[in-house]
Amino acid sequence: MALVKLFLEHPRVASVYAFSRTPCSIASPKLIQGQLDVTDEKSVRKCAELVGNDSPLDIVVVATGILWLGETLRPEKSLRELDIDKLSQVFAVNAAGPAIVAKHFLPRLRKGSKTVFAALSARVGSIGDNRLGGWYSYRASKAALNMLLKTLSIEQARLWPQSVVIGLHPGTVDTGLSRPYSKRTSPDKLFPPSTSAAHLVEVLDRVAPADTGGVFAWDGKPVEN
Numbered sequence: 001m002a003l004v005k006l007f008l009e010h011p012r013v014a015s016v017y018a019f020s021r022t023p024c025s026i027a028s029p030k031l032i033q034g035q036l037d038v039t040d041e042k043s044v045r046k047c048a049e050l051v052g053n054d055s056p057l058d059i060v061v062v063a064t065g066i067l068w069l070g071e072t073l074r075p076e077k078s079l080r081e082l083d084i085d086k087l088s089q090v091f092a093v094n095a096a097g098p099a100i101v102a103k104h105f106l107p108r109l110r111k112g113s114k115t116v117f118a119a120l121s122a123r124v125g126s127i128g129d130n131r132l133g134g135w136y137s138y139r140a141s142k143a144a145l146n147m148l149l150k151t152l153s154i155e156q157a158r159l160w161p162q163s164v165v166i167g168l169h170p171g172t173v174d175t176g177l178s179r180p181y182s183k184r185t186s187p188d189k190l191f192p193p194s195t196s197a198a199h200l201v202e203v204l205d206r207v208a209p210a211d212t213g214g215v216f217a218w219d220g221k222p223v224e225n
């Protein structure tokens with residue numbers, strides 16, 4: 001929502017498509033909405049068709065993800081808590097979902113100028129940075145997302161050398177996803193969604209084709225894989 005708001009306010013942005021499960025409450029003549037569940041390929045295809053071929057996209061951002069769901073799904077503290085259904089659910093939303101969005105939306109990107117396809121990843125998906133352990137399914141699903149992005153960046157660069165495919169770490173952001181786990185985060189390190197969104201738009205603006213395949217944090221610094 002914070003990203004949609006920022007894009008709508010941007011003078012260089014002519015129109016914004018916001019596809020989500022829950023409709024976005026913003027009203028704007030620049031906004032086109034559609035219903036999309038990243039685990040339902042039919043809904044993803046339908047939304048991509050709504051974009052059509054006549055108005056190619058410059059930027060696609062996949063901002064979906066899950067870490068916990070009510071009492072039924074919590075990030076695992078130890079191996080004993082691993083559950084095949086829960087692992088599959090987290091992988092479906094965090095890794096497979098954005099890849100399916102890429103399958104249907106990469107062909108809708110403008111050809112011949114810089115375009116960006118970005119998916120919100122997380123620093124905890126970095127294998128090299130994993131010093132604490134825990135959060136098995138979330139960490140592994142984000143690592144898988146990073147690999148999917150890297151792989152499709154290679155295929156995309158062969159077709160369109162000016163395209164950029166990246167993962168983004170938004171920082172620790174005060175949203176429903178992080179709230180149960182961000183109590184010990186110092187206030188200066190816990191971003192309101194609008195602050196994180198502003199940082200991410202700057203990163204989207206600054207990245208170049210040479211950056212494709214990488215993961216970048218809110219401050220533009222690369223996150224190791």
Ligand SMILES: NC(=O)c1ccc[n+]([C@@H]2O[C@H](COP(=O)([O-])OP(=O)(O)OC[C@H]3O[C@@H](n4cnc5c(N)ncnc54)[C@H](OP(=O)(O)O)[C@@H]3O)[C@@H](O)[C@H]2O)c1
Pocket residue numbers: 020021022036037038039063064065066093097120121122123169170171172173174175176177178
């Ligand atoms: N918050 C943080 O500190 C933090 C840190 C690092 C990375 N991230 C990443 O940033 C991204 C955004 O997270 P957030 O903090 O903004 O959390 P959020 O407020 O919970 O947003 C997550 C969004 O994902 C959507 N979603 C979940 N499953 C979906 C599905 N199957 N199909 C379509 N949409 C689905 C939710 O839609 P509904 O509203 O319909 O449920 C919700 O809008 C995630 O990828 C997260 O992993 C967040």
